[in-house]
Amino acid sequence: MRSNKKFGLAAAVLAGALSLTACNAGAGSSASPEAQQDSVTVALTGEPVNLDFTTTAGAAIPQALMSNVYEGLVEIDQEGKIQPLLAESWELSDDRKTYTFKLREGAKFSNGEPFTAEDVKFSIERVQSDEWVSSLKSKMDVVDAVNVLSDTEVEVVLKQPSNAWLFDMGTLVGAMFDPSGVDDLANTAIGTGPYTIEAWNRGQSIELAARDDYWGEKPGVETATLRYFADAVATTNALQSGDVDVVYNMQAPELLSSFESNDKFQVLEGTSNGEIVLSMNNKEAPFDDVRVRQAVMHAIDRQAVVDTAWNGYGTVVGGPVPPTDPYFEDLNDVYPYDPAKAKELLKEAGAENLDITFTVPTRPYATAVSEIVVSQLAEVGINAKIESAEFPAVWLDQVFTKHDYQMSVVLAVESRDVLAMFNNPDYYLGYDNSKIKDAAAKADASDEAGYAAGMKDVVRTIVDDAAADVLFIFPNIVVADAKVTGIPANSVTEALDLTNIGWK
Amino acid sequence: MTTQPAAVVRSTRRRPAPTLLIGAALVLLVVLAALISFVWTPYDPVQAAPADRLQGSSAAHLMGTDRYGRDVFSGILYGARITLLVGLVAVGIALLIGTPLGILAGMRGGAVEEVSMRAADILLAFPALLVAIMFGAVFGASTTTAMLAIGIGSIPGFARVARSGTLQVMSTEYVLAAKASSQGAFRIARRHVLPNIAGMVVVQCSVSFAIAVLAEAALSFLGLGTPPPVPSWGRMLQESQQFLGTYPMLAVWPGLAIAVAVLGFNLVGDGLRDKFDPKLNGGR
Numbered sequence A: 001m002r003s004n005k006k007f008g009l010a011a012a013v014l015a016g017a018l019s020l021t022a023c024n025a026g027a028g029s030s031a032s033p034e035a036q037q038d039s040v041t042v043a044l045t046g047e048p049v050n051l052d053f054t055t056t057a058g059a060a061i062p063q064a065l066m067s068n069v070y071e072g073l074v075e076i077d078q079e080g081k082i083q084p085l086l087a088e089s090w091e092l093s094d095d096r097k098t099y100t101f102k103l104r105e106g107a108k109f110s111n112g113e114p115f116t117a118e119d120v121k122f123s124i125e126r127v128q129s130d131e132w133v134s135s136l137k138s139k140m141d142v143v144d145a146v147n148v149l150s151d152t153e154v155e156v157v158l159k160q161p162s163n164a165w166l167f168d169m170g171t172l173v174g175a176m177f178d179p180s181g182v183d184d185l186a187n188t189a190i191g192t193g194p195y196t197i198e199a200w201n202r203g204q205s206i207e208l209a210a211r212d213d214y215w216g217e218k219p220g221v222e223t224a225t226l227r228y229f230a231d232a233v234a235t236t237n238a239l240q241s242g243d244v245d246v247v248y249n250m251q252a253p254e255l256l257s258s259f260e261s262n263d264k265f266q267v268l269e270g271t272s273n274g275e276i277v278l279s280m281n282n283k284e285a286p287f288d289d290v291r292v293r294q295a296v297m298h299a300i301d302r303q304a305v306v307d308t309a310w311n312g313y314g315t316v317v318g319g320p321v322p323p324t325d326p327y328f329e330d331l332n333d334v335y336p337y338d339p340a341k342a343k344e345l346l347k348e349a350g351a352e353n354l355d356i357t358f359t360v361p362t363r364p365y366a367t368a369v370s371e372i373v374v375s376q377l378a379e380v381g382i383n384a385k386i387e388s389a390e391f392p393a394v395w396l397d398q399v400f401t402k403h404d405y406q407m408s409v410v411l412a413v414e415s416r417d418v419l420a421m422f423n424n425p426d427y428y429l430g431y432d433n434s435k436i437k438d439a440a441a442k443a444d445a446s447d448e449a450g451y452a453a454g455m456k457d458v459v460r461t462i463v464d465d466a467a468a469d470v471l472f473i474f475p476n477i478v479v480a481d482a483k484v485t486g487i488p489a490n491s492v493t494e495a496l497d498l499t500n501i502g503w504k
Numbered sequence B: 001m002t003t004q005p006a007a008v009v010r011s012t013r014r015r016p017a018p019t020l021l022i023g024a025a026l027v028l029l030v031v032l033a034a035l036i037s038f039v040w041t042p043y044d045p046v047q048a049a050p051a052d053r054l055q056g057s058s059a060a061h062l063m064g065t066d067r068y069g070r071d072v073f074s075g076i077l078y079g080a081r082i083t084l085l086v087g088l089v090a091v092g093i094a095l096l097i098g099t100p101l102g103i104l105a106g107m108r109g110g111a112v113e114e115v116s117m118r119a120a121d122i123l124l125a126f127p128a129l130l131v132a133i134m135f136g137a138v139f140g141a142s143t144t145t146a147m148l149a150i151g152i153g154s155i156p157g158f159a160r161v162a163r164s165g166t167l168q169v170m171s172t173e174y175v176l177a178a179k180a181s182s183q184g185a186f187r188i189a190r191r192h193v194l195p196n197i198a199g200m201v202v203v204q205c206s207v208s209f210a211i212a213v214l215a216e217a218a219l220s221f222l223g224l225g226t227p228p229p230v231p232s233w234g235r236m237l238q239e240s241q242q243f244l245g246t247y248p249m250l251a252v253w254p255g256l257a258i259a260v261a262v263l264g265f266n267l268v269g270d271g272l273r274d275k276f277d278p279k280l281n282g283g284r
Helices: A002-031 A060-065 A117-128 A135-140 A165-166 A231-241 A252-260 A289-301 A300-311 A339-348 A362-380 A395-399 A418-422 A437-445 A448-464 B018-039 B073-109 B110-125 B129-138 B144-168 B173-180 B185-221 B233-239 B248-277
Strands: A038-045 A074-076 A083-086 A087-092 A099-101 A144-152 A153-158 A197-203 A205-210 A222-231 A267-280 A353-363 A382-389 A407-412 A468-481
Touching: A038 A231, A060 A418, A074 A099, A074 A252, A083 A087, A117 A135, A117 A144, A117 A153, A117 A205, A135 A165, A144 A252, A165 A353, A222 A231, A231 A407, A252 A267, A252 A468, A267 A289, A267 A362, A289 A339, A289 A362, A289 A382, A289 A468, A300 A362, A300 A468, A339 B248, A353 A362, A362 A407, A362 A468, A382 A395, A395 A407, A395 B073, A418 A448, A437 A448, B018 B073, B073 B110, B073 B144, B073 B185, B073 B233, B129 B144, B129 B185, B144 B185, B173 B185, B185 B233, B185 B248, B233 B248
Parallel strands: A038 A222, A353 A382, A353 A407
Antiparallel strands: A074 A083, A087 A099, A099 A153, A144 A153, A197 A205, A205 A222, A267 A407, A267 A468
């Protein structure tokens, strides 16, 4: 009998092993042409540490989960506009402080729980609680109270009117959670979105499977796989060999020419929220003198920087606002490339033959940008010595935290981050915000038109003061198989929205 | 050097070996490039000219231009300077520390030998490149730290060569004679040991030089050597990496320059070894 038991156990183990192999075989066969129409593989660099963006920083987590697994009341579309998602519609009171959302009926979390007004209250209040430790949680500070009116109606009362708040509700802080689904956020993601996490092979990929009980339109493919690579060269190699179908947010534009000339591939250049910021320490000499900063603005030919450092990909806008923001304005005419003017300003400031240190983080874009910047500064008599700082550790410590630098360059990726960068004198840029503080508060509290107009004035002031030189808006480069459709080329929030991706 | 002809190992070869000639020619090429760069380069090697970027070879730009429109030929000429400087200083450090240490160990023996040679072994256990990377991480990337690190990493080689040479010399009759006539240790080292191991040490210099050139290129490639924008062959190679598919010549030029320098010093080293090595010459 005993030996029989043993045999039974062995058989069970064997059967289990066999069924596992069968599963693997099934997954492997998805590479065949017909099956390919049902799945898509996207190559990314930088894998999430875990699945919990409420406690862990880093863009990789919301990139994979927002819009796909988690949804908010609203979403930000490709043009940067706010669109309804889990809220069908909303009304704003006359004092612009109370939003009343009408929720979509029939939406369900992937654990089977229905999505109701209680979940909205739970999710917003959770951001305000200690459960969230992300620095982004301050975006919810403006909320005074959340009142459940009925199962499908919820009222959010703000402390003061805020235009930024509704936009933020379309980003990760607005993600809707189910009270019974937040126990193990680091490993399990339960949301109302069109996908669930089917498998996570750490160090390799995240597999998303389309839900049968999704409230909205079914996504274009049954399975979407996010595969993580070490660098840009590896991603393009994988695309060329057919291992992946899409390379998203590609970081090596020099590699693109071979794809551009090949009909089997498509190259999309979208915008992103990322600004390449040439920072000048506003609090330290010599850049505490506005004329010296303005001289730098005139000394640098931003279009030439894009052309040489980033192969012509990227948008030169002359200010710290990407084109998808409501208060965007082309400010290229404020500081045209004019070395003579730059020299004049330096002379006025008594800063001729200036020696400065240029702290460059060890990122591809930064090293590429630094060499052309140094060359152009040399032409107006600013001798910049490059000192490389390991990124992120050394750079964050030395420049971002200790403000121990004169000039640096970094990619600022947060959405609508103008005020975060310039409306805070303790930020590493050290910009004196006394001129914009009140104007910014007033703009946020006024109506939409007033918000855009007010913020434009704020941005104008920042640019006039030459607080920092935004060299260009970082492109979101996508290279993909020519037959893939519905790729969100613009990266407006952190999310990589996979719902519309399909095959021709 | 040959103040004591009787004590110097004679070479039986009259004509220099072809490897030595070729090596010398390649080294000369690098030295010339470096010297020329002091008085003339076609363009300023750090001056960007965005309008002329990524051009192929032409009369105006002999080796084309890079992504910033900088003249590659000017960069190669200027880069020779960095290469030679790093090689000279690194080998100099190793020579000046390693050789006396080796002679001391060889002549004294006993505890002195044990300690200094084990120290050299320990240093040898760390590849020179690893030492250099550590230096770069601690003191920041610069040409100076690269030179120091490569130099320190090359000390054990010199110490070992000097010691083994010294041991051989110490057992010869003329040294015994010198000892018998109660000459001081320092005098023996200077008049008998040094001239006799000079050949070996010169060979070691040449080989170490080649290694130093390669190490500097590797460090710059990793971003731990000469900081931009000063042209360095290793970094030029690294910057051309992304253009391999589209502008392969950008990588070929600095690669060729590094190859020429390394091959040159290695061949010189080999040639000199053939010349000095008594076994290969059928001498004693």
